[in-house]
Structure formats: C-alpha cells, structure tokens
C-alpha cells in the first residue's frame with residue numbers, strides 16, 4: 423500500500439513551506455507530505471489520489487485563501503475522502519469561522535498561527551488525530567475498482583468479463599456509495615456513462631469496449647503472426663483442450679475467443695462432475711487453469727475478437743476477425759459451442775444485463791442478497807444457478823414449463839434443491855410478461871395446465887432456457903443439421919456417399935466436417951452429449967486427427 427498522505431494547503435508560499443518543512447521533519451517516515459498553493463489545485467490532486475485509491479490521512483488547510491477558503495475546500499474534499507482528518511489553520515481573526523465549521527463539516531481541530539514550537543503546538547494534536555485515523559480507517563483496496571449501478575447492463579458485462587478471467591476487482595455501487603458517486607462525477611467530465619473503471623496506476627476507462635479492457639489488463643487482442651498450423655475458434659472446454667494438445671504436440675496453435683475463456687462452462691458457479699475435482703470446481707477456475715496450461719505449452723490466445731467468416735484456398739484455411747484482419751492456417755478447429763436462447767417476452771429487452779440475466783448467476787448473485795429472484799429453466803445449468811443464488815437471495819424460485827425436473831436435471835442437483843429451504847420449484851409455469859421502471863419489479867406467470875395467470879414481485883430473473891449453435895458465421899461453407907449443428911465424420915456419409923464437394927480419397931475423419939482440414943469439437947457438433955468432459959475429450963481427439971490430416975496434404 424502507498425504511504426498515506428498528509429496534505430497541506432496555503433496560498434502564502436512562506437507559510438506553506440514552513441508547515442510542510444515541519445511536517446516532513448516529524449512525519450516523513452510514515453506519511454507522504456503533499457503541498458498545494460490553492461484550494462482548486464488541491465482538489466485536483468485529491469481527485470487524482472482518489473482515482474488511484476491512495477489513502478489521505480489528514481488535510482491541514484489555511485482558512486484564509488483568496489478564491490476558495492479552507493472550509494470551502496474541506497467541504498468539497500470530504501465528499502471524496504469522508505474519513506480524512508480535517509484541521510484548519512487560522513489567524514485569530516478567523517476563529518469564528520473555525521468554530522462554525524466544527525459543526526458544519528465536522529472539523530477535527532483548528533490550529534492558531536503561528537504553531538511554534540511544533541513539538542508543543544503542532545505534533546501532539548496531529549499525532550492524536552493520525553493515530554485515531556489509523557485505527558479507524560480500513561486499508562484501501564489497491565486493485566481495479568468498477569463504479570456503476572446494479573441496473574447498468576454495461577457495468578454487468580465488465581464485471582462478468584473480469585470475473586470470468588478471475589481478475590479481482592472492487593465493485594462500487596454509486597447508488598449506495600456517495601464518495602464513489604462524487605468520484606465518478608468528478609472524473610467523467612460530464613459524460614454520463616457507466617461503468618467507470620479506476621486502475622491502480624491512476625488511469626480510468628469510461629464504459630470501455632471489452633477489447634480495450636482486455637488490452638488494459640494485459641490480454642492479447644491481436645495475433646502475433648499471420649499464419650498458424652492450427653487455428654481454434656472458441657475457448658470453451660473443447661477449444662481449451664485443443665489448445666493444450668495442439669501446443670504440446672508441436673503445432674503452432676492460436677485460439678480466437680470473442681468473450682472470455684471457458685465458454686458456457688466458464689459461467690457455471692460449480693461444476694461437480696468433472697473428473698479429478700472431488701469438491702467441484704468453478705467454471706472460471708477451470709478455464710483459468712486450462713488457459714494457463716495451454717499458454718505454458720506455447721498456445722497463443724486472442725480474446726474479444728469474434729470470427730466473422732471462414733474461407734478456404736487449398737491447402738490453406740482463412741478466418742476473418744471482427745476487427746477486419748485475416749489469419750490463415752493449415753487446419754482449423756471449430757469449437758464455438760452454443761449460445762443462449764433468448765426469452766421472447768414483451769418488455770424484457772431494457773432489463774437485459776441489469777436485473778434480467780442470461781446464465782450469469784456467478785457474477786451477479788452476490789448483489790441480490792436478501793432479494794427475491796426467479797430462475798427460468800429445468801436443466802442442470804438452471805439447477806446450479808439456483809443453488810448458487812440461494813446462498814445470497816432470500817428466496818429463489820425455479821420456474822419450469824415441464825411437469826418434472828427429472829427428465830432434464832441430474833439427480834444430485836434435484837436432491838440438493840430439495841434440501842435447500844429457500845428454493846421453491848414451480849412446475850408447469852411460464853413467464854409471459856415482465857414489469858418495472860428502472861429495473862425489474864414484477865413478472866407475470868401463466869400456469870400452462872390451469873391457464874391461470876398471476877403477477878408476482880421479482881427483483882431479478884436468471885434465464886437458462888437452452889441454446890442454439892454458434893455457427894452462423896460459417897455461411898454455407900460447412901454442412902449442418904436443420905438447427906445449425908455441424909455434421910462430422912460418418913454423419914456426412916449418406917447412402918454410402920461422401921459429401922458433395924469432398925475431394926480426398928478417404929472418408930472424413932471422426933471429427934472432420936464436410937470441408938477437409940476443418941474439424942469441429944464440443945457442443946457445436948450434431949448429436950453430441952453436452953458435457954464439459956465430453957467437449958474436452960473431443961478437443962483432444964481433434965488434435966490427433968489434425969495430425970492425421972496434415973500427413974495427407
């Protein structure tokens with residue numbers, strides 16, 4: 423932690439220098455002495471300190487200054503630093519103003535000029551105040567701080583991104599934290615956008631694109647080379663496994679991920695059935711471990727870039743990224759998994775990302791302490807989300823349109839839900855409308871057996887209602903089923919015949935698509951079992967098939 427600051431402000435240079443000299447002599451070991459020649463200059467410095475979250479222990483300010491008096495300065499400064507000790511330096515004639523400010527701004531002390539000898543008239547008073555400050559002020563947080571409102575969707579996406587990469591941050595809710603609100607107003611310079619991010623180096627980002635944020639926290643958003651042996655699209659479990667095996671087996675491998683590593687698994691608060699983790703593991707933790715492992719073995723990652731197109735020019739395969747750049751490779755692995763299905767209900771759009779969330783229980787649950795939340799869905803992801811939310815919310819209600827969870831949810835989760843007092847399950851129910859002003863306040867439910875509707879209060883909605891494959895960017899290059907899932911291997915052989923434009927004199931390999939050298943693994947494949955272990959297994963197998971393919975070209 424940086425040394426706490428003692429700040430002294432006076433417009434008369436000889437007085438300022440004299441007090442600063444005395445402060446240095448006694449306090450410079452434990453404190454940083456900072457001086458300013460006017461209240462306005464001092465306020466700017468205070469704002470800069472706040473952006474870095476540097477602690478200020480004491481303001482020692484002259485009352486009589488021409489454009490901003492000592493009291494006026496303190497009135498502004500304590501909005502950002504409410505716990506800092508406040509001492510006014512006064513002449514005899516200003517005693518009345520000093521006494522009045524004891525009540526108005528909770529002044530801690532006023533010192534009469536001159537303060538000589540400091541051993542008697544300055545240090546004992548300040549020692550007392552500083553030891554009081556040290557005892558009562560918590561150590562300030564020295565990591566990234568994110569200031570926003572719970573209802574701002576962009577605040578949610580930033581928090582989600584940081585949480586997915588397990589980057590620690592402190593959340594400052596400006597609706598509840600007056601000092602944070604002041605800091606945002608002072609730093610945003612009239613641009614009313616959220617969230618505002620404060621970094622330990624004193625820099626800020628206002629409502630950043632995820633790519634900008636990724637770059638700021640040290641992640642790569644651009645490829646280092648134009649050509650690779652293997653390009654992997656998507657850093658879910660399948661892509662991460664592909665990266666570990668590809669890099670460890672000597673292929674120049676790059677993974678392109680549009681959001682955060684981990685894919686769907688990365689949004690899970692606890693994965694309990696993945697081999698080797700008897701207590702379960704959070705998806706973010708699993709993703710971080712896998713990404714670190716792949717990087718250590720030599721794989722490159724580019725994040726916050728979406729692949730928008732794929733083309734071939736034999737023997738090479740090309741991908742276009744969302745920034746317009748193009749990369750080429752010898753073999754391509756598509757592991758883009760699935761995307762959440764949207765809930766089509768009137769009025770829902772304005773609340774998405776701020777009180778209505780798609781599968782985001784892990785990063786938002788903590789903000790719904792003692793609130794009433796609803797989870798929509800009947801599969802494992804909904805069950806896990808509900809279990810996690812139940813640790814914070816006063817009441818979690820699972821809404822499912824089917825008449826039993828048993829056909830769609832694992833037994834262990836159903837047992838956990840049954841044993842959790844604050845989770846209620848409402849079967850045969852659907853959400854037909856949502857209501858609220860700034861954020862969600864109520865939802866309308868319809869019982870699909872009785873046909874009856876009711877409107878109930880709700881603080882948040884967490885939606886887990888299935889998924890669609892992430893394959894639109896492929897155009898008509900690769901054969902897919904009606905829902906968009908990719909056919910691979912023997913699924914491509916119909917009536918003993920290979921796909922239309924297939925040129926090699928062999929059948930497609932197990933995970934190969936209708937285009938030779940382009941492979942698919944994980945949830946994006948047709949007819950696959952959607953599990954973390956299954957995706958990881960396919961990612962690993964795909965790499966051995968890539969080797970086989972490369973031997974043939």
Ligand SMILES: Cc1cc2nc3c(=O)[nH]c(=O)nc-3n(C[C@H](O)[C@H](O)[C@H](O)COP(=O)(O)OP(=O)(O)OC[C@H]3O[C@@H](n4cnc5c(N)ncnc54)[C@H](O)[C@@H]3O)c2cc1C
Pocket residue numbers: 655656657658659660661678679680681682683684685686687688689690691692693694695696727728729730757758759760761781802803804806892895943944945946951952953954955957
């Ligand atoms: C909340 C939740 C909980 C779950 N819990 C479990 C569990 O406990 N146990 C279990 O076995 N399974 C669980 N599953 C299922 C499991 O997570 C998935 O089967 C698994 O993540 C599939 O991995 P994947 O790599 O195929 O795809 P995904 O995990 O879907 O990853 C695909 C990745 O590709 C990226 N991507 C997509 N399109 C592009 C593009 N055009 N350009 C760049 N990147 C792109 C996505 O952003 C994503 O990161 C859970 C799923 C969810 C949603």
